[in-house]
Amino acid sequence: MLDTTAHMLLLLQQAKIKNERPVDASFLPLSLSMACLLRQLPAGLAPPAGGLSFHQLDRLPQEVLERKLAAMLLDDPLRAFTLVCALVKYTKVTRELLSICHDHMSNRVSTVDATQSVVQAVVEALPPLDADVEGDDDDGDEEVEKQEDKPVERPVQEATVKVDAKMTGPSQLSEKLTTSAVATDPAGIMRRAVGRDVGDGSTVLEIMKKFPTDVRIQSHGVRALKGLIRSVVDSEAKKASAESFPTTVSTHEEEDEEDHTEDRHLEDQKTEKSSRLMVQMVIDTMKQFPESLALQRDGLLCLAEYANQADEHIAIITSSGGIISLIDAMVALPDDIPANMAGLSVLAHPKIADESVVRVNPESRRLVLSAMERFPLNEQVQGLSCLALANLSLRQDASMLEIVSKGGLEIVVESMKRFSSTALVQAAGCWFVAIISGNNEGMKTACLDVGALPVCEKARLRFPDDPKRLVHSNKASAETKMYSSKPGRRRVRLLSPLLAGWRTS
Known part of the structure; x- marks a missing residue:
């Protein structure tokens, strides 16, 4: 530390002795350099999207930056390499501009020459505009423009580029251009991709893979995938309704019907495979761009649409790490x-508590309780939260204990009192109370202390003609009155209207 301080004092004395300042008292080259390096970076000088930004470098502590860089090296080495290349480019430009400003301060070059040198240095250091991609009107594919016919301004630099091209090869060059490509019209590109897509998301996925670091393309792509997954649900519903009408068929028509059944089976398998690829892309994109709130929101809606299509989709989401992305998105929004x-x-979803599903992150139960406290007057949030707490408590004693210790039982009972006429909240709340009270005598006592028994009794009396709500209220009342030895084997299968109510809202 003392050596560094002495060095800085020596430099300060030298600056005072030299008294370097422009003869014309103009600081235009220095001002232009500072604006280019600090305030308004030209396109291509900033780090690519998805990694560390200069805004983060300026404000985050060194320890946090090192942890982020270490995580990036482990998760995505290519993105870390792209970030290092961008920082090296920025450092080279910075040193060149500082050298020009120093020559100007020392009166070695005039103000006009120094200003022109600053502009020329930035222009030559940045890549040409051919890396930006325009959408083609005919096929919509984005192509990188070639610069072979341009007049040569710097022969030495052009020769170096050609030598590097020969050494690296065309395949590596195209891969580098693809990973760093930035779309000039992301909304238009994705709109044309959706128009060309046949419903399986292949065209949208191709565009998203072509621009892996462009957050705008990825955001528009996730939104497009959300619409495609929703359209798959609508088309399947129309097919089911069309097949439900009874028709009289002959023997020949029965054979044709068998062929059609096989074709439909193959088509369903193809649709399921394409939907799985789309959901996997959504999950990966949510992990790659956690700071894009619009992308996270569309990703949440997309996962919800996919989860409520079929029971087996929950296992696909959890095994792909979708629950972690879902929790991070809810925290960000x-x-x-x-x-x-x-x-x-x-x-x-009922399948969250299934034995075949990967265990859900413990952070999810705290997030559910937080949502119930933030939106106490939203009946759908309260109903979904009650059912989510019930799923997280099923066959997980540690999760159940934490939910009760954090006041989850009191929150559920208060929600049932607040929405006493809402059948969905009553059904979900009664199911949660039945799971908690059936665990052991201590949990049953906790349910009695918070007044869960009279609330469940009121729910049973209020909905005597509704078998779905009556089953849960009877279970809750019975569990709070006498101990049941095997509560973990009960499965919730009667609360699909709660999920359907969210989709139709």
């Missing part, structure tokens, strides 16, 4: 009610 409802609908 604490005040967005539709986004929270989408996340809760996945956690409230």
Whole structure:
């Protein structure tokens, strides 16, 4: 530290002795350099999207930056390499501009020459505009323009580029251009891709893979995939309704019907495979761009749509790491009610508690309780949260204990009192109370202390003609009155209207 301080004092004395300042008292080259390096970076000088930004470098502590860089090296080495290349480019430009400014301060070059040198240095250091991609009107594919016919301004630099091209090869060059490509019209590109897509998402996925570091393309792509997954649900519903009408067929028509059944089976398998690829891309994109709130919101809605299509989709989401992405997105969008409802609908799905499903992150139960406290007057949020807590408590004693210790039982009972006429909240709340009270005598006592028994009795009396609500209220009342030895084997299968109510809202 003392050596560094002495060095800086020596430099300060030298600066005072030299008294370097421009003769014309103009600081235009220095001002231009500072604006280019600090305030308004030209396109191509900043790090690519998805990694560390200069905004983060300026404000985050060194320890946090090192952890982020280490995680990036482990998760995505290519993105880390791209970031290092961008920082090296920025450092080279910075040193060149500082050298020009120093020559100007020392009166070695005039103000006009120094200003022109600053502009020329930045222009020559940055890549040409051919890396930006325009959408083609005919096929919509984005192509990188060639610069072979341009007049040569710097022969030495052009020769170096050609030598590097020969050494690296055309395949590596195209791969580098693809990973760093930035679309000039992401909305238009994705709109044309959706128009060309046949419904399996292949065209949209191709565009997203072509621009892996462009957050705008990825955001528009996730939104497009959300619409495609929703359209798959609508088309399947129309097919089911069309097949439900009874028709009289002959023997020949029965053979044709068997062929059609096989074709439909193959088509369903193809649709399921394409949907799985789309969901996997959504999950990977949510992990890659956690700072894009619009992307996270569309990703949540997309996962909710996919989860409520079929029971086996929950296992696909959990095995692909979708629950972690879902929780991170809900944390990033604490005040967005539709986004929270989408996340809760996945956690409230009956298959979340299945033995074949990967165990859910413990952070999810704290997130559910937080959502209930933030939106106490939203009946759908309360109903989905009650069911999510019930799923997280099933066969997980540690999770159940934490939910009760954090006041989850009191929150559920208060929600049932607040929405006493809402059947969905009553059904989900009664199911949660039945699971808690059936665990052991201590949990049954806790349910009695918070007044769960009279609330469940009121729910049973209020909905005597509704078998779905009556089953849960009877279970809750019975569990709080006498101990049941095997509560973990009960399965919730009668709460599909709660999830359907979220989708139709």
